Amino acid sequence: MQVPLPSIDLFAVSPLIAMTVTASVLLLITIFAPRVRGAVYPLVTLAGLLVTLGFVLALLAREPVVTFSGSWRADQFSQYFGVTVLLAAMLAVLISDSWLRLHQVSQVEYYAVLVCSTAGMIVSASAYDLMTLFLGIELMSVPTYVLTGFAKHRRESNEGAMKYFLLGAFSSAILLYGMTWTYGVTGSTRFDQIASFAAQGGAARPAVLLAMLLMVAGLGFKVAAVPFHQWTPDAYQGAPTVVTAFMSVAVKAGAFAALVRLLTQALPGMLDDWRPILIVISILTMLIGNLAAIAQTDVKRMLAYSSIGHTGFMLVGLAMWSRDNTLGASSVLFYALAYVFMNLGAFGVLAWMENHGGGTTLEHMDGLFARAPAAGLALGIFLLGLMGFPLTIGLPAKVFVFLSAVRAGHTWLAVLGFLISAVAAVYYLRVLARLFAYEPRYALASPRQPLMVLGLAICATATVVFGLLFVPLLDFAERAVGS
Amino acid sequence: MELHSLLFLAFAAVALIAAVLVLLSRNPVHSVLFMLLTFVNVAAMFVLLQAEFIAVIQILVYSGAILVLFLFVVMLLAGGERPLPVLNQPLQARAAVIVGLVLVSELALVVLTSTVGGGRRGPDSPERIAAVGGNIEALGRQLYTTWLLPFEIASVLLLVAAVGAIYLAKEDL
Amino acid sequence: MSPPLEWYLIFSALLFSIGVVGVLVRRHVLIIFMSVELMLNACNVALVAFGRHLDSLTGQNFVVFVITVAAAEAAVGLGIILALARHKDTVDVSEMDILKQ
Numbered sequence: 001m002q003v004p005l006p007s008i009d010l011f012a013v014s015p016l017i018a019m020t021v022t023a024s025v026l027l028l029i030t031i032f033a034p035r036v037r038g039a040v041y042p043l044v045t046l047a048g049l050l051v052t053l054g055f056v057l058a059l060l061a062r063e064p065v066v067t068f069s070g071s072w073r074a075d076q077f078s079q080y081f082g083v084t085v086l087l088a089a090m091l092a093v094l095i096s097d098s099w100l101r102l103h104q105v106s107q108v109e110y111y112a113v114l115v116c117s118t119a120g121m122i123v124s125a126s127a128y129d130l131m132t133l134f135l136g137i138e139l140m141s142v143p144t145y146v147l148t149g150f151a152k153h154r155r156e157s158n159e160g161a162m163k164y165f166l167l168g169a170f171s172s173a174i175l176l177y178g179m180t181w182t183y184g185v186t187g188s189t190r191f192d193q194i195a196s197f198a199a200q201g202g203a204a205r206p207a208v209l210l211a212m213l214l215m216v217a218g219l220g221f222k223v224a225a226v227p228f229h230q231w232t233p234d235a236y237q238g239a240p241t242v243v244t245a246f247m248s249v250a251v252k253a254g255a256f257a258a259l260v261r262l263l264t265q266a267l268p269g270m271l272d273d274w275r276p277i278l279i280v281i282s283i284l285t286m287l288i289g290n291l292a293a294i295a296q297t298d299v300k301r302m303l304a305y306s307s308i309g310h311t312g313f314m315l316v317g318l319a320m321w322s323r324d325n326t327l328g329a330s331s332v333l334f335y336a337l338a339y340v341f342m343n344l345g346a347f348g349v350l351a352w353m354e355n356h357g358g359g360t361t362l363e364h365m366d367g368l369f370a371r372a373p374a375a376g377l378a379l380g381i382f383l384l385g386l387m388g389f390p391l392t393i394g395l396p397a398k399v400f401v402f403l404s405a406v407r408a409g410h411t412w413l414a415v416l417g418f419l420i421s422a423v424a425a426v427y428y429l430r431v432l433a434r435l436f437a438y439e440p441r442y443a444l445a446s447p448r449q450p451l452m453v454l455g456l457a458i459c460a461t462a463t464v465v466f467g468l469l470f471v472p473l474l475d476f477a478e479r480a481v482g483s
Numbered sequence: 484m485e486l487h488s489l490l491f492l493a494f495a496a497v498a499l500i501a502a503v504l505v506l507l508s509r510n511p512v513h514s515v516l517f518m519l520l521t522f523v524n525v526a527a528m529f530v531l532l533q534a535e536f537i538a539v540i541q542i543l544v545y546s547g548a549i550l551v552l553f554l555f556v557v558m559l560l561a562g563g564e565r566p567l568p569v570l571n572q573p574l575q576a577r578a579a580v581i582v583g584l585v586l587v588s589e590l591a592l593v594v595l596t597s598t599v600g601g602g603r604r605g606p607d608s609p610e611r612i613a614a615v616g617g618n619i620e621a622l623g624r625q626l627y628t629t630w631l632l633p634f635e636i637a638s639v640l641l642l643v644a645a646v647g648a649i650y651l652a653k654e655d656l
Numbered sequence: 657m658s659p660p661l662e663w664y665l666i667f668s669a670l671l672f673s674i675g676v677v678g679v680l681v682r683r684h685v686l687i688i689f690m691s692v693e694l695m696l697n698a699c700n701v702a703l704v705a706f707g708r709h710l711d712s713l714t715g716q717n718f719v720v721f722v723i724t725v726a727a728a729e730a731a732v733g734l735g736i737i738l739a740l741a742r743h744k745d746t747v748d749v750s751e752m753d754i755l756k757q
Contacts, residue, residue, distance in 0.1 A: 003624055003627065003628060004628065005628060006631065016636075027646070069631070069632075071630070071631075071633060072632055109647070109650040112643070112646055113650075116642070116643035120640075123636055130718075131633045131717070131718055131721055132633050134721070134722075134725070135636045135637055135725065136636065138640055138725045138728070139636060139640045142643065142644055142647070142732050146643075146650065146651060149651055149736050149740075150650075155743050158736065158740040161736045161739075162740055165729075166688050166733075169689065169692045169729055169733065170692055170695075172725070172729075173672075173696050173699065176696065176699045177672060177695070177698070179718075180699045180702045180703050180706070183703065183706060183714065183715065184665075184703075184705075184709075184710075187605065187712065188714070189718070205597065206592070206596050207593050207597035210589075210590070210593045485659075487658045487659060488659040488663075491659045491664075495667045499671065502675075502694055503674060505678065505694070506674065506678045506687065511686055511687060514686075514687055515690070518694075521671075521694065521697070522697065525697050528664075529704055532704050532705060533708060534704045534719075536716070537720070541700075541723070544723055545693075545723060549727055552730055552734055553686065553689075553690065553730070553734070555734075556737055556738065560686070560737070578680075582676070583673045583674070583676055583677035583680075586669075587670055587673040591666055591669055594662050594665045604711050605710050609711075618716075621713055622716055622717065630721075633721055634721075637725070640724070640728050641728055644727075644728035644729070644731045644732050647735065648731040648734070648735035649735070651732070651735035651736055651738065652734075652735040652739065654742075
């Protein structure tokens with residue numbers, strides 16, 4: 001009995017294969033060579049991620065390819081996000097090493113789960129079909145529930161994981177219901193076929209609207225948009241800081257990849273419906289995220305709320321997209337990559353401090369620059385970047401988002417965003433002041449953390465360097481959106 | 484009324500009542516059992532829809548594996564017979580019920596006002612499915628050809644779920 | 657085709673809403689998770705019903721993956737619950753406020 005195979009382009013899915021192989025190798029090492037030196041695991045993980053990055057970069061040179069019967073689209077858009085999440089994953093491996101060794105947490109499961117989550121993000125960015133997208137979102141999310149609860153002897157880690165898991169599963173079900181209705185109304189799960197159906201409009205309009213609302217709500221949870229943001233502060237604060245560093249940037253990137261592709265490639269015909277919704281959500285998110293951050297006394301929780309605020313800024317960009325204003329989408333991509341360096345770095349410094357026996361409250365920040373100049377300087381750079389200060393990559397990120405609003409004729413939104421950023425600067429400045437001006441209160445022990453230092457140095461350098469050389473990045477993002 | 488319609492109404496009614504009882508039970512073991520009742524009725528509905536394979540895995544996987552896992556955990560957590568938390572504060576509970584009613588009415592409205600089903604028709608009419616050799620045959624062919632990639636991704640998901648679950652649940656040194 | 661598609665969709669909507677209410681109302685983590693499973697089942701019914709109406713097996717294929725995902729989520733979720741219960745006596749989410757300021 002012959003079953004015809006579909007046309008398969010293995011090279012197009014090579015990043016996914018490389019990551020799966022990496023995870024498998026990690027697990028195999030622990031089965032067959034359990035007494036191998038601890039340093040092997042991060043090195044194997046980094047090697048695997050580098051190979052994957054190699055495939056991603058090689059794919060950049062090719063024309064867009066749709067393969068596996070329309071499930072997978074390998075284009076510049078997917079490779080852009082591939083680069084983004086792989087960088088996040090590699091940096092996460094670098095900064096996690098010392099924490100894992102200090103607390104004697106099992107390395108192999110950590111790295112294997114991390115790699116699988118990153119694979120899920122790559123799937124989310126390359127999926128061209130609702131089924132694949134759903135599986136990608138799940139493959140991205142389920143490992144992060146595990147990672148959040150990785151410090152399983154600490155109550156806050158378990159609680160954070162519990163809350164994240166419950167709301168994550170809830171949002172997946174909502175997303176799925178939206179996909180169900182999309183399939184039911186259009187008769188297909190492929191993005192190109194959905195787009196051509198939606199273009200016809202017609203008597204199924206209430207159902208199509210419902211489907212879109214549900215999908216936006218479901219994905220809105222994942223990016224921490226208001227009113228779906230409730231899980232973020234608890235999950236971010238409860239998770240081990242190195243996990244928060246990875247989650248806050250990579251999951252956001254993966255979910256935004258899905259959201260951008262879904263809205264701009266599967267539902268572009270419904271732009272007039274989803275734009276006002278996104279505008280409202282973005283305003284609420286910017287406001288609530290940033291205002292709530294001001295009230296926080298724990299820097300880790302403050303950064304969690306600021307993370308919500310940044311989602312708001314990114315949503316402004318997405319809301320402003322149209323076929324004539326692709327800056328709307330490319331600004332989101334630019335912001336996602338910029339955010340990796342700044343936010344992962346910021347949480348990374350907090351993790352560095354925790355490894356040195358410090359804490360994450362405001363008092364612990366006092367005099368950090370005096371005590372440990374490099375760490376203080378790094379954190380200063382990251383905070384300035386998140387604030388949108390000139391000479392850091394944070395400034396062009398915000399400028400492009402607001403510029404896209406101006407180009408779409410919504411200058412008021414750009415002004416509002418700018419005002420909110422200015423107010424938000426308060427809580428960043430507060431920490432900066434403590435870093436440089438106050439007297440140190442707490443002593444720091446000093447275990448050596450070579451990989452962590454390397455990771456933070458890369459982040460800090462990138463934040464400043466790309467703050468000046470942002471044009472190539474923007475070009476990359478524009479090409480990605482245009483593909 | 485036709486037999487199929489009568490059967491559907493019977494299954495639907497039992498499933499919905501059991502679902503509500505899942506929420507209202509004080510004892511989580513009872514909730515799990517009502518959940519089982521819901522699942523079995525949903526499986527029956529799948530049979531009515533001529534999705535026999537799905538009906539079987541609904542029983543085997545959903546009821547037989549997932550619910551059993553739930554039951555294990557419920558039993559492990561059962562720490563004595565003290566009264567278990569039931570509802571949120573009454574105000575929140577009433578708000579949630581209102582949300583639920585609004586949701587249902589909106590969804591029903593959508594169903595009744597849209598002309599659903601004008602979408603792209605597929606080639607898998609019952610005749611063609613029977614020609615290929617039945618539901619399982621036809622489904623299997625599609626799963627391994629058209630949906631090959633999601634299938635492989637699902638396997639990675641299961642792997643990482645297993646690794647993660649074991650890590651979290653195991654007692655260690 | 658009998659019963660008509662709309663009946664299945666209304667049933668799916670009712671089941672989905674019951675699930676949503678369950679997530680919002682109950683405090684016991686396992687019941688909340690079970691409510692999410694109700695929501696997923698509602699989606700499955702709608703998917704299969706749509707599929708039959710459209711003469712397409714895509715709906716059923718999707719359901720296979722949804723059940724797979726549900727199994728994976730259940731494994732991880734229950735692992736988290738076990739890890740949590742090992743350190744606490746309660747599974748009441750409103751008592752899990754160690755993280756709130």
